[in-house]
Amino acid sequence: MLVATGAHAACEVEYKAKRDKPLALYYDVTTVNAPCASAEAALRAQLAKKGLTLLKVLSKKEK
Amino acid sequence: MRGITATAADARRSGNRVVIIGVIAIVAILTLAAVFLFLSLPDANAFNARVERIFVENDALTGQGEIKLLEILALSGTAFSETLVSYRMVIFVLLVFATALLVASLVFLVMLITLNRRMAQIERSGIQVSSLLISRDEKTVYLNNMGFKLTDAAMETLSVLAEARLDDDVMTGAEIEAVISGRKPEDCEEAAGATRIKRLRDTLGNQLVSELLVKNIARRGYMLAIDKDVIRVI
Incomplete structure (x- = not known):
């Protein structure tokens, strides 16, 4: 979708994020269209579009 | 007569020096205090940062209700920090007042000392015709x-x-x-x-x-x- 690094690579990421002013906290599981090695950067960019900041990645799972 | 006026002028000059040094010292100390005050008081974001850290450090905090609670905690902290800002303003105004009072008292103190010296000189010189x-x-x-x-x-x-x-x-x-x-x-x-x-x-x-x-x-x-x-x- 956003980052086209690999055609068939996708990664399921469990993460925590936040939005500032006022502080809002998010916990979610999502699938990123990237290999798990670069999933975090891809997810960060994806969240930034929604005005969120990635706080922590709890787990990654290859799909 | 000339000797007396010379020493009086000397006293005034040294008094002025003391006043200048004292005023500079007072202003410097209280400015330092003000800077320290503004730096040491937690800013509005301190509570949010703390809540965020709790959220990040505890992997188990993933439930909707828990997250909502954490957000409410952060909000109440932010509200408190807004009152802290007003306190800071009040403290700053009080600091300014303290500076003004200290400067005034220093000036008066030096004036008193100078006057005392002058009085002593007048006493020594006997009668001084002022009118x-x-x-x-x-x-x-x-x-x-x-x-x-x-x-x-x-x-x-x-x-x-x-x-x-x-x-x-x-x-x-x-x-x-x-x-x-x-x-x-x-x-x-x-x-x-x-x-x-x-x-x-x-x-x-x-x-x-x-x-x-x-x-x-x-x-x-x-x-x-x-x-x-x-x-x-x-």
């Missing part, structure tokens, strides 16, 4: 609001001397005599003027000393008009 009022009607001269009766001749002499002093003139005995008698200075004798001066000194000096030093208490006798403590016999 001279010549009243022709009463035939009286008021020195520092102490009235002294003078004879007509002494009154004339003093008036002439006062006028000359106003013009910054120095008069010879002959000139004094000339002004008072209305003749030319060449026709007047130096000795006549000197006699007038002597009479003025005698009457005024006599009264001055009796007012300031040797008091005459009616029908009882004479007494030194000074404090007991200042008398020393070597």
Whole structure:
């Protein structure tokens, strides 16, 4: 979708994020269209579009 | 006289230096305190950061309800920090007041010290004339609001001397005599003027000393008009 690094690579990421002013906290599981090695950067960019900041990645799972 | 004014000027100069250094020190210390105050008080984001850390450090905090609770915690912290901002303003205003008061008290302190020194100098130099009022009607001269009766001749002499002093003139005995008698200075004798001066000194000096030093208490006798403590016999 956003980052086209690999055609068939996708990664399921469990993460925590936040939005500032006022502080809002998010916990979610999502699938990123990237290999798990670069999933975090891809997810960060994806969240930034929604005005969120990635706080922590709890787990990654290859799909 | 010159020595006294010089030392008074010195005292004023050193007093000014003390005031400047003191004011700089006070302002510096309180500015430091203000900076420290503004740096050390938690900013509005401190509570949010703390809540965020709790959220990140505890992996188990993933439930919707728990997250909502954490957000409420952060919100109440933010509300508290807003009151802290107003406190900070109040503290800052108080600091400014404290600076002003300290500066004022320092200035007054130095002024007091300088005045004390000046007073000591005045005491040492004896009588310092701060006002001279010549009243022709009463035939009286008021020195520092102490009235002294003078004879007509002494009154004339003093008036002439006062006028000359106003013009910054120095008069010879002959000139004094000339002004008072209305003749030319060449026709007047130096000795006549000197006699007038002597009479003025005698009457005024006599009264001055009796007012300031040797008091005459009616029908009882004479007494030194000074404090007991200042008398020393070597």
